[in-house]
Amino acid sequence: MKPSIRHDWSVKEVEALFALPFHELSFRAQEAHRMFQPVGKVQLCTLSNIKSGGCPEDCAYCPQSARHNTGLQPERLIEREVVLEQALLAKDNGSTRFCMGAAWREVRNNKDFDEVVEMVRDVGAIGLEVCCTLGMLSEQQAQRLADAGLTAYNHNIDTSPEHYAEIISTRGFEDRLRTIENVRNAGIQVCSGGIIGMGEKRWDRARMLQVLANMDPHPESVPINSLVQVEGTPLENEEDVSVWDFLRMLAVARVLMPDSMIRLAAGRTRLNQEAQAMAFQLGANSIFYGEKLLTTGNPEMEKDRKLLAKLGLEPLEARPTHRHEIRLASA
Ligand code: SAM
Ligand code: DTB
Ligand code: SF4
Numbered sequence: 001m002k003p004s005i006r007h008d009w010s011v012k013e014v015e016a017l018f019a020l021p022f023h024e025l026s027f028r029a030q031e032a033h034r035m036f037q038p039v040g041k042v043q044l045c046t047l048s049n050i051k052s053g054g055c056p057e058d059c060a061y062c063p064q065s066a067r068h069n070t071g072l073q074p075e076r077l078i079e080r081e082v083v084l085e086q087a088l089l090a091k092d093n094g095s096t097r098f099c100m101g102a103a104w105r106e107v108r109n110n111k112d113f114d115e116v117v118e119m120v121r122d123v124g125a126i127g128l129e130v131c132c133t134l135g136m137l138s139e140q141q142a143q144r145l146a147d148a149g150l151t152a153y154n155h156n157i158d159t160s161p162e163h164y165a166e167i168i169s170t171r172g173f174e175d176r177l178r179t180i181e182n183v184r185n186a187g188i189q190v191c192s193g194g195i196i197g198m199g200e201k202r203w204d205r206a207r208m209l210q211v212l213a214n215m216d217p218h219p220e221s222v223p224i225n226s227l228v229q230v231e232g233t234p235l236e237n238e239e240d241v242s243v244w245d246f247l248r249m250l251a252v253a254r255v256l257m258p259d260s261m262i263r264l265a266a267g268r269t270r271l272n273q274e275a276q277a278m279a280f281q282l283g284a285n286s287i288f289y290g291e292k293l294l295t296t297g298n299p300e301m302e303k304d305r306k307l308l309a310k311l312g313l314e315p316l317e318a319r320p321t322h323r324h325e326i327r328l329a330s331a
Contacts, residue, residue, distance in 0.1 A: 002035050003035070005257075005259055006213070006256075007214050007215070007216040008214065009256060010210070011206050011207050011210050014207075014210045014213070014252065015202070017206075017252045018206055018248060025248065025251050025252070025255075025282075026251060026281070028251075028255050029250075029251035029252075029254040029255050029283045030281065030282070030283065032254050032255050033283040037285055038316065041313065041314055041315070042285055042286065042313045042315060042316060043096065043097060043261055043285060043286035043316040044095045044096055044097070044286075044289040044304075044316075045095060045098070045263070045286060045287070046087075046090035046093070046095040046099070046288070047101060047288055047290060047292070047294055048078075048087075048090075048098065048099070048100050048101070049101050049102075049103075049294040049295065050078050050100045050116070050119070051075065051076070051077045051102035051103055051112075052073075052074065052075045052294070053066070053073060053074035054066045054103060055104065055105060056105050056170070057105050057135075057170045057171065059158075059167065060198070060234040061195055061227055061228075061230075061233060063296070064294070064295060065103075065233075068234070069232040070232035071231075071232060077116070080118055080119055083119045083122065083123070086098075087122070087126060087128060090289075091126060091127070091128055093289070093290070094305070095128070095290070096128060096129060096318035097128060097129040097130075097131055097152075097318065098128045098129070098130060098131070099130075099131035099132070099133065099154060100120075101132075101134075101154075101294050102132075102133070102135065105135050106134075106136035106137070107134050107135060107136065113141070116132065116134065117145065117148045118148075120132065120145060120148040128318055129151040129152070129318050129319060130149060130150050130151050131150070131151060131152040131153065132150060132154070133154035135179075136175060137153070137183065138182060141182075142182045142183050142185070142186035142188060145186070146186040146188050150188050151188070151319075152188060152189035152190070152191045152221060153183040153188050153189070153191065154191040154192070154221075155180055155183065155191070155192055156192055156195070156223065157176050157180075157193075157212065158194045158195055159204055159208055160200065160203075160205075160208045161173040163198070163199075163204045166198075180215075180219075189221070190215075190219040190220060190221075191220065192215075192219040192222065193219070193221075193222040193263065193265065194212075194223075194224070195266070196224070196226050196227065196241050196245065196249055197267075198227055198235055198238065199235075206252075209249075209252055209253055210256075218257045218259060219257070220260055220261065221260060221261040221262075221263055222253050222257055222260050222261070222263065223286075224246075224250055224262065224263065224264065224265055224284075225266035225267060226240075226246050227241065227266075227267065228266050228267060228296045230296065240270060241267065243270075243271060243275050246267065246271070246279075247275070247279055247282055250279050251282040253283070261285055261286040262283055262285060263286035264276070264284040264286070264287050265287075265288060266288075266293055266296070268287065268288070268299055269298060269299055273307050273310075277311055280311065285316070286316075289301060289304055
């Protein structure tokens with residue numbers, strides 16, 4: 001019998017998981033993985049930065065904030081046709097989820113949003129799962145995206161509520177939770193995770209995972225990023241996260257949220273093939289696939305294909321939102 005999925009974790013319990021001997025934690029994570037996840041499958045998600053740079057928020061990690069001098073040229077929303085071409089290419093390359101990111105503080109009810117809604121329709125129509133990450137969102141805006149067939153919305157809590165103000169001053173942790181709630185209420189899957197390596201303590205990592213794990217239901221996908229230190233951001237001189245800490249974070253996330261996709265997200269270029277193999281063994285079952293994340297690098301697709309083949313892992317099939325479901329949701 002499957003153990004029940006819990007939503008009542010205390011920080012102490014989560015800290016205790018972090019403190020387990022590595023192989024003990026590894027066993028717990030593999031047990032959870034085997035019980036709840038399809039064996040031997042990895043989800044491949046491709047990112048597209050549909051609106052790059054010039055963001056008014058001051059997120060200390062982010063190269064796209066207008067407040068940091070990273071030399072990134074702010075751009076307008078890219079053309080719908082270009083996005084469709086990128087999505088077709090991603091599909092040809094074996095991706096099953098396409099995620100569109102915009103460097104916005106929040107979504108506004110303007111022409112750009114109308115255009116994004118059409119992009120969601122286009123990407124869904126070619127049979128890919130569609131994800132967006134556009135900043136804060138009202139329930140009505142979430143509903144419009146749901147009606148267009150959006151599979152998931154990415155909105156990370158980024159760090160613990162206690163460490164949040166050290167990283168971002170232009171919005172609060174509660175704002176993040178409100179958007180996640182709006183996404184959930186619109187019937188869209190929630191994709192929410194965070195970043196490690198931003199000067200937080202192990203307690204903050206446990207606390208961040210506790211917040212995610214006590215959501216009911218859990219976010220369907222949980223990206224775990226390790227900070228990419230970008231020159232010109234306030235966090236440019238942070239130390240690299242140790243590979244062991246990255247692996248532990250993924251493993252604890254797997255134990256807490258056995259039914260969710262755990263995504264080995266930013267920072268993968270710093271992991272060698274053996275460390276990535278270990279991440280998959282500990283329960284990570286989703287990656288960003290394609291040579292670029294939003295503005296920074298990601299492993300080459302050819303290398304990823306070889307790695308998956310070597311490990312006998314196969315891409316997870318897409319479960320796109322079907323047209324009839326869209327009609328039912330909007331009825
Ligand atoms: N503007 C929207 C928002 O903040 O929700 C969407 C785009 S934002 C770039 C998406 C996520 O990327 C952030 O929440 C953060 O977790 C992650 N991210 C951004 N810069 C990063 C970096 N340098 N290293 C690791 N993760 C990063
Ligand atoms: C997430 O958790 N990581 C992705 C995606 N969601 C949008 C973004 C990572 C961005 C890394 C820095 C960059 O490339 O700009
Ligand atoms: Fe970057 Fe998003 Fe923060 Fe804007 S809101 S600075 S795009 S992470």
